[in-house]
Amino acid sequence: MLIILRETATDAQIDHVVQRVETLGLKAHLSRGTYRTVIGVIGDEEIIASAPLAAIPGVSEVVAVQPAFKLASKTAHPEPSIVSVGKGKTAAKFGGGHIGMIAGPCAIESAERLDEIAGAIKAAGATVLRGGAYKPRTSPYAFQGLGEEGLRILREVGDKHGLPVVTEAIDPRHVELVAEYSDMIQLGARNMQNFVLLTEVGKTDKPVLMKRGMAATVKDLMMSAEYVLSQGNPNVVLCERGVKGFDNACRNMFDVAAVPQVHELSHLPIIVDPSHATGRPELIPACALAGVAAGADGVHIEVHNLPEDAMSDGPQALLPEQYAELAAQIKKVAEAIGKTI
Incomplete structure (x- = not known):
């Protein structure tokens, strides 16, 4: 999952997001760009999906990397089902x-x-x-x-x-x-x-x-x-x-x-x-x-x-x-x- 922060997000808000992610037992990878900061989140998918990360101040949006429909996706079953x-x-x-x-x-x-x-x-x-x-x-x-x-x-x-x-x-x-x-x-x-x-x-x-x-x-x-x-x-x-x-x-x-x-x-x-x-x-x-x-x-x-x-x-x-x-x-x-x- 990717957490995309607002352009106006402060260092304190960014640190708070990282701390919140780590408190949940997840790993946070911080990437600072010229205009945007993105935090990659790795860990238990169920915890990631249920955590209200988009409600944290400074967060613009939360983007799922893997589809929420795990069993129906091609990731779970690459070949077409009959x-x-x-x-x-x-x-x-x-x-x-x-x-x-x-x-x-x-x-x-x-x-x-x-x-x-x-x-x-x-x-x-x-x-x-x-x-x-x-x-x-x-x-x-x-x-x-x-x-x-x-x-x-x-x-x-x-x-x-x-x-x-x-x-x-x-x-x-x-x-x-x-x-x-x-x-x-x-x-x-x-x-x-x-x-x-x-x-x-x-x-x-x-x-x-x-x-x-x-x-x-x-x-x-x-x-x-x-x-x-x-x-x-x-x-x-x-x-x-x-x-x-x-x-x-x-x-x-x-x-x-x-x-x-x-x-x-x-x-x-x-x-x-x-x-x-x-x-x-x-x-x-x-x-x-x-x-x-x-x-x-x-x-x-x-x-x-x-x-x-x-x-x-x-x-x-x-x-x-x-x-x-x-x-x-x-x-x-x-x-x-x-x-x-």
Whole structure:
């Protein structure tokens, strides 16, 4: 860690900073420049991170040399992680040159409807079936999901079509139940910083799909992943699903640059979700292909066979035939950059 002192810092203040650092059992290396004085701090990282060094008079800022997300960083794991979802021949892989294809409706509405959608996406090349049994909705009057009945439907349909399944946990009290039925647990954008929920999910042995919060930076996303990793669960897949912007032309602003940025910082796989990012079916294909070209380790697409009748997010869903066309295009881009689905 580097402590950068103010230009106006007095010798007494500088000495006090050095004394404070040494009192904590850390080593201080003083470097005086023409205009600035910098103190390098070496020692126990936990002590360094928790000490309020920026509050000492004369200190301008404190800069971390090592990232705060130790387990998620490339320093801890130089090679890209590969996360497998499901078991055996039906397992889907994310990362390390593998692209996972997640698709399905926003909400599980009925066994018959999910069965039809699952058959279509499997034929198109999807590798993971998604569907919400618990739905965190902006309005308390909107459809909240079928709960455990929805989980049973998702599991049965996934098994029928040979697809591993992912669904969202929105409450720490539901984590054990969701883990029982699913192959992967999703943490939605609204819960990216629900640290109690992150901790509970981190205690499970199921892979985790973590979506970026609507107002979260990439580093915020990394720190949330650190919560899950710190509980002993190493299988985290990050998801760029758009952040809030000033332009209302799209549902959110699709930050495709987050994909290479995460790969620069972390060993964890990252996928893109252009459905939530744009909210507009006509924009989803282009954004999905851009994400894959940027290096995404997977694509998350909402698909519904009758969007006008959907109980949640119908306007942003692709029809099965549209998804099939997009999946074929994604495969071509993946091949062009040396990745496999």
